[in-house]
Amino acid sequence: MSAVRIGEKPGESRNHPSEETLERYVMDRLQEAEEACVEEHLLLCEECRGKVEETEDYVRAMQTALAELEQRRSRAAREGSETGRKRRWGLPRLAWAGSLAAIAAAIVMVVPRNGKQDGPVELRLTALRGQAGISAPAAPAGRRLVLSLDIEGLQRRPAYEVHLVGAEGEVLFDRTAVAEAGSLKIDLAEGLPAGRYWVRVFPPGHAKVPLREFEFLIE
């Protein structure tokens, strides 16, 4: 059974359904009890009603766009087989060469450019006592990212639970990590899009109050 998760914007209290829960609500994928919780909340919470509206617009756009792209692909496949039949009825050879060039060009145009460069970027996140005004460390978007989290001074544990949180408080990523030489390493092979992020470290099985929290930027 999927849960009603309580999302949390960094620094705010936990009393709103998460974005993931609202998306499942909009798509009618919540269990009955969860749906009741969300709907009761929405009767009173204007902020979440606004988020439901946005989520609905987003999901609707996604569904329509995907459906139209599927139709386009089916049409292209049908036209491709019709063109093939026409060719069999005796197109000149030059037309074949032209067609192949067109297909090659289309493949080049359709395949998305891979913006990833070689080599991961390591971002060290450390606890800085009493140093307000220090700007968050930053890394480039789209690059493989290895986060190195300083956990010096924390009670030693065999493992920690690590959450990566986006700007809206949604948990993007959760993983158990083992400490090595006073730090935790988190490998994000696909990199991240531009934005502000937080990483929270919890004791294993107690993801309620973080032991430590770090902020970083992706630019």
Place this chain on the structure above:
Amino acid sequence: MPGAGAKRQEQEPDPRPEPGGASADTSEAAVQPAPEPPAGVRWALLVQKIQTGDQQGMEELYKIFSRGVKFYVWRHLGTRDLDDRIHDIFLLVVEAIRNGDLRDPDKLLAFVRTVVRRQVAGQIKGIARQRQRETALDTKAYLAVDPDNPEAQAMARERVEIMKEVLDGISPRDREILTRFYLRGQSEEQICREMDLTHNQFRMLKYRAKMRFGEMGKRRLRKRRLQAFFMRFSGSR
């Protein structure tokens, strides 16, 4: 907001169980308790006022719930006769409270929700029968964009075009994953199993698509503002 890279106060978790036994960790089985009433409102007192016919109680009920009820009704039934429908719902709620149908005043929120849902469900059935549709439809989908609001329709169309740009820019595999989730209604668990994805990879993919959608939308808006700006000087309107 925490400071950049700054150390938050480290707290060891309280080993005692949560009051009421509900776990607030990331367990998939957690369901949260009902939300608290607005500040200064006590459900029991409000229900009592309504039961005694106190006009102030009824006004308070309307004030607290009208927006939420309107939102629910609008989402499911659209804008037609919206005010009348909300008015009818409130009359039903008040009548039911006076008849003693609400046994536990602290469950007022759940009670209002139930009344609203029943009313809306009944009216959706009526609409479907009226239109005699042959195929199964998601009512919300076809009522989604108000046909009497061309601006809303244009904006919806633009969102679709932006989304198509986003989807054209991702790999076929990522597009397949999104298609399975958003279009074919497959669950995250099924998709991850069949396409050999972790839960984290799945969430990250959705998140990236959402971020790109937001960025492209902003870019279009900036471009439009620039165009409007320069058109003022070119003399063309």
